[in-house]
Amino acid sequence: MNLTVNGDPMDVAASNPTVADVVSQLKLNPAHIVAEHNGEVLSSERFGTPVYDGDKLELVRFMGGGAITAPDHFETQWDNIAKSSPKENMAYDAQLLETLSDSTRVFRLYQWPSPGITYSYKQTLPETLQSQANSSRITGGGVVFHETGDGLFTAIGWLTDPMFPKRLKDKMAFFSDQLHDAFLKIEIPLDANESEGPIDRDYCKQYPNPFELSLNGEKIVALTLRRFKDRFIMQGILHLHSIDSNVSWQALSEAIQSSFTGLKTTIEEETEAPSNL
Secondary structure, three states, X not given: OEEEEOOEEEEOOOOOOEHHHHHHHOOOOHHHEEXXXXXXXXXXXXXXXXXXXXXXXEEEEEOHHHOEOOOOOOEXXXXXXXXXXXXXXXXXXXXXXXXXXXXXXXXXXXXXXXOEEEEEOOOOOOHHXXXXXXXXXXXXXXXXXXXXXXXXXXXXXXXXXXXXXXXXXXXXXHHHHHHHHHHHHOOOXXXXXXXXXXXXXXXXXXXXXXXXXXXXXEXXXXXXXXXXOOEEEEEEEEOHHHOOOOOOHHHHHHHHHHHOOOXXXXXXXXXXXXXOO
16 A cells, blocks of 8 residues: 655555554654644544555654654655766766755765765875775765775755754764664674774774674764755765674665655754765
8 A cells, every 4th residue: 555654665574554654664652743644634643544545644653851853845856866977976966966956865876886985074084095986075974995895875955944954963963873773774783983092083994983883892873964055965875784683785775775664853953064985
């Protein structure tokens, strides 16, 4: 059965589903959710309401102090285009940022095609690395060594988008939390990143960040975020080659998409954010 949930298509697995089944499939806490079903507001006590093919749901989450966010009308676009080189992939991210449509957020999720390097727009790539395929990034952070099959996740949105916290540090925490949940869905529990070696802020894997995630001391998820006048871009790498078990890219992609469905939050503004992809 196909529904539209917060503007995004969703295939509901349950037979004879209810609003509660949709909330459960999205792994949301019903105690913190209010639903709008085809324009009718439902409290959690009415989540037994059946849903039918083509129905529209808006799910909103309670905030601190008992307030809730209102349903937003931003369109979510998922993009899985992978270019063939570091320069092409970084240029494509920059293009998505520059051409972002009004009332739209873009999530790009793809696999890295072949070994390469990216580095911050603030850096100059060391001469010893310049013979390798490389590109500067529009975001900050350290030098990243990309391996074939690693996952890349880019999020681009307006600063007014109610899905994302307003403070940039809270944005970083938001993305970290959703990616942590996505890995849990495929039974890979990640921890807050803790460096076990010397710190070198010029290189991503040797630059600890409290919002990044690790497995057995090895950084798996690295994030960097940059704010512009009216929009932002978050670029993340998922070092899948550092995980011993075979990771299904399809399963992880579906888990990430599920984790970003139906979420909204609004927090106060801030001007700085850690950035060390």
